[in-house]
Amino acid sequence: QKQLQESGPGLVKPSETLSLTCTVSGGSISSSSYYWGWIRQPPGKGLEWIGSIYYSGSTYYNPSLKSRVTISVDTSKNQFSLTLSSVTGADTAVYYCASLFSGHYRYWGPGTLVTVSS
Amino acid sequence: SSVLTQPPSVSVAPGKTARITCGGNNIGSKSVHWYQQKPGQAPVLLISYDSDRPSGIPERFSGSNSGNTATLTISRVEAGDEADYYCQVWDNISDHVVFGGGTKLTVL
Numbered sequence A: 001q002k003q004l005q006e007s008g009p010g011l012v013k014p015s016e017t018l019s020l021t022c023t024v025s026g027g028s029i030s031s032s033s034y035y036w037g038w039i040r041q042p043p044g045k046g047l048e049w050i051g052s053i054y055y056s057g058s059t060y061y062n063p064s065l066k067s068r069v070t071i072s073v074d075t076s077k078n079q080f081s082l083t084l085s086s087v088t089g090a091d092t093a094v095y096y097c098a099s100l101f102s103g104h105y106r107y108w109g110p111g112t113l114v115t116v117s118s
Numbered sequence B: 001s002s003v004l005t006q007p008p009s010v011s012v013a014p015g016k017t018a019r020i021t022c023g024g025n026n027i028g029s030k031s032v033h034w035y036q037q038k039p040g041q042a043p044v045l046l047i048s049y050d051s052d053r054p055s056g057i058p059e060r061f062s063g064s065n066s067g068n069t070a071t072l073t074i075s076r077v078e079a080g081d082e083a084d085y086y087c088q089v090w091d092n093i094s095d096h097v098v099f100g101g102g103t104k105l106t107v108l
Helices: none
Strands: A003-007 A018-025 A034-041 A048-054 A059-061 A069-074 A079-084 A093-101 A104-108 A112-116 B009-012 B018-023 B032-037 B044-047 B061-066 B069-074 B083-091 B096-099 B103-107
Touching: A003 A093, A003 A104, A018 A034, A018 A093, A018 A112, A034 A069, A034 B096, A048 A069, A048 A079, A048 A093, A048 B096, A059 A069, A079 A093, A104 B032, A104 B044, A104 B083, B009 B018, B018 B103, B032 B061, B044 B061, B069 B083
Parallel strands: B009 B103
Antiparallel strands: A003 A018, A018 A079, A034 A048, A034 A093, A048 A059, A069 A079, A093 A104, A093 A112, B018 B069, B032 B044, B032 B083, B061 B069, B083 B096, B083 B103
């Protein structure tokens, strides 16, 4: 069973860049069966898909965030990462990493709260 | 990209049946997945491929999908089922993931 764990700063200043890493254990991130994704949830609101990456590096982003988002993968560390630039208070959310298998998210990290504030 | 519409809230008495819908244009042609999220916790996969229950999910949870509506059915509702429920599809043309807006299930 795969385990995922998000890590990164819990506080980011407005206009700066949010950076998070997801470490995968219990399986290789290079598995051809999985995509790896980021999902966020603003306080009191629903889930929002941010984007996905395949181990080969192919990426897919939510059109509403595409201009500010980069997802990358480091197969040597079994990690994938999220950067979100020019953040505002609207980017305050719990950020989840998860494994996408055949169109659904079977394994999720516990989530990490990122607050955008000066 | 797909748009998935869920009712914001559903209320049900203990022991009764709750039905949570997920509407979308021709959603019956896609595989719909359902998640349960309790306060302060990450979502948990409840139903995959319209009606498959992952190991460990009680038989009280079932799903169906046809036409423009997918439905999550919870039989013999318990107090512990009170949670937010989300439907999700994967658009295999754009490789984009779409979530419904979520439904809060209240057990009366």
